[in-house]
Amino acid sequence: MNYDFLLINPWIYDFSAYDFWLKPYGLLYLGGKLRNLGYSIYYLDLLDPFHPLLPKPPKRKEFGIGHFYKEPIPKPIYFKDIPRRFYRYGLPVEVFKKVVTSIKFKAVLLTCTMTYWYPGLFVLLNFFSSSYSNIPIYVGGIYSRLCIDHLKNYIETYLRNAEIYIVTSSAEDFIDALQKKFKPSRTPYPVDYPVFDLQSKISYVILFTSFGCPFKCPYCASSNLQPQFVEKSPVQIWEEIVFWKTCYQVKDFAFYDDALLFNFETRLKPVLEKVIDENLKVNFHAPNAIHARFVTREVAKLLKKSGFKTIRLGLERAENRFDNKVTLEEFLQAVSYLKEAGFSLKELGAYVLYGIPEENWEEVKKTLLFLAEIGVPPHLAEFSPIPGTPFFEKAKNFSRYPLEEDPIFHNNTIFPCFKNPPWEKIQYLKQLSRRIRHQLIGIKTF
Ligand code: B12
């Protein structure tokens, strides 16, 4: 079969990876725009948990989330001190080759989200530049934008003769450039929504109602990636939800917004009211934390009534806070409103960031105990240093790795900000967090 473009979401090489509403939104978004212009797209998700050629389907859970298929691989030499096993997540390599050789395409579009996931991208760059040397390759995504020199350096050193373009421009500029080079082979597709329907199965759909964030936390790249706060209209958001619900019977929707509740009155509120009025019967999830500051009694009620099933609040730390997105009072108030609105403890959770440079482990423990006391399940989030942020500069001074040279060391599992990570303390905190969570939700742990 002939296609204009082959779009690939790479494998993940890591200690862990879980489909917690994890999709390469940028790539799917581009696919939607290109298809709408008449280009034919083959979308190959190498993480696809439902691919018919997988040797064994991975375990899945309710709301569309679950495990990826994985294969253990030797741990890279530089990770020898990390007491964890290493895997390649996604389709076996033979399946990938079988699929790719069964189709024809004019160009390949590759993405990469986390900066430390670039090995999956590099395997694909090597493969296509040697086996398809006459086909141009376009690379984009968060890794390319945050670590462009690293990517450039690799291409210049190892793949100098390949036709590889690193794209850091806006999606619109990139599409303009593509249009000058390639003629569409089909009639335009009627909608330009991200190509979730090109997956083996749509277990959920990702929504963005806005891009960017009005805050500037010292560990976060949001303002570098998206300096302006850009919003969709309530009508656009509503129509997108209805499209997926009516055409594809999608029930679960996860929001990726950095600031979902910001400007609530004019953006999300009208959408949720319509969802309630029309009795749409969908589940909403906010895996990317929402701001407790914006949770009023009315917001909490609307979230509950409209079908939110997963709410994560960003807390980071109970004392000695290093961000200004929420005060403890605002956090407590939000929790009480959410509980009053009827959210169960299974539906609620708070992220506690730990492993930051010069970490105070006692404070992390106190935060977990504080959450236990107020009855909010804690979720530890290991810190990943991100280039261009103030915490990255700090992290460089404390790391045992050359963070600037190789993004592989941004991996949050390796606690990159320490000369000698206190693995026992880390293990203790993980167990404490799990125990509190399970006690609150009522699951037996030990
Ligand atoms: C949603 C989200 C998540 C989701 C899922 C993310 C995913 N898809 O993998 C969840 C909640 C699960 C998550 C988890 C984590 N996340 Co997160 N996440 C995000 C967030 C908010 C949005 C990502 C996104 O979809 N962006 C929107 C799309 C449109 O952007 P995009 O992919 O870049 O695409 C655009 C361009 O790049 C381009 N493009 C993309 N692909 C291609 C391809 C081609 C060919 C071309 C031409 C163009 C192109 O087109 C698009 C339109 O312009 C970002 C922050 C942000 N604001 O971006 C953080 C972010 C990516 N996460 C981050 C972190 C730290 C984490 C965690 C480690 C947090 C933690 N401590 O636990 C975990 C790790 C997850 C894991 N290991 O499995 C960091 C990055 C860390 C790093 N070193 O890379 C970010 C940047 C936030 C931050 N703190 O600064 N995350």
Ligand code: SF4
């Ligand atoms: S509030 Fe969240 S998205 Fe916004 S800057 Fe802080 S961590 Fe980043």
